[in-house]
Amino acid sequence: MIDDRLVFYPDPRLAAVASPVSTFDSALRERAAGLARTLQRVAAIGLAGPHVGLLERIVVLQMEPGAALQTYVNPIIIWASADRVLHDEGSVSMPGIREGVERAASIRLTFCDVDGAEHERTSDGFEAACIQHEVDQLDGIFWIERLSRLRRDRARKRFAKLQREVG
Template sequence: MSDPALLLYPDPRLRLVAAPVEHFDDELEGSVRDLEAVMRAVSALGLTLPHIGRLQRVVILRMEPGDPITRYVNPEIVWASPEFAPQTEGSVSMPGIMDVVERAVAVRVRYRDLSGAVHEEAAEGFRAACLQHEIDQLDGIFWIERLSRLRRDRAIKRFAKLRRAEG
């Protein structure tokens, strides 16, 4: 495998649906190690294999630097609260841009670990929003798709301006 590189918006691969992981093997563990290296390099809270161009359903999450990384293979939201709350979101694939997205305040996620064992996790608040954000990415939904058309267009224009300013 080549060195992993973070995809940046508007890379079309960020809009592709990731395939379920079927083999819990050394190749999967290697992909997750690559993803964790990119996570540390870009200081992300959460990241998916599609963020580095590998279309498999894997999310990693670390809420604070120094916290252990949680690995979610084939995660799915099996319950979401009917209550929604605003959360400020952004993406390392669109650095410098943040906006407010409405997310369910609590979720229950079923996933597998790297050995294939099934787990469930209940999350609320910011962690629930992070899980929803990353699972959206696995489904080919880049976070700005959750914004109104006007706010999405503004975010895209701001990002284009930032990219031009970087030269």
């Protein structure tokens, strides 16, 4: 079972590169299920292992309430379109802050399911942006790193102000 407490920015685990999963067993299935429970508890669209301090390459997505839950183990983006799209992004690890992030409009990725079976799929639009966001997190790239320096600094200052007001 994983600890389902969220990790908040600027925790160094959010800047760490997650390790590939090499053992596909009941313990992995339980960690993925725990990540999925946390995703639903916090009403997020996507969650990567580092968001709960689990430095493994596991991502769960649920594009809308009631939609099928998708689990990606060891996801790798193998192709990204040259077309770019701006999407509003944020993170459960930096609540209250949202900014526009430009990402590839379409991607192709390979990944394993929790049983170790390999898959390849193409994704477009908002789902593609969500997958890119979570794969970035697995690579130690927190989403605000995709912003200009000015917008990133402003986001950090707004978050620090929110934290002072709340806590």
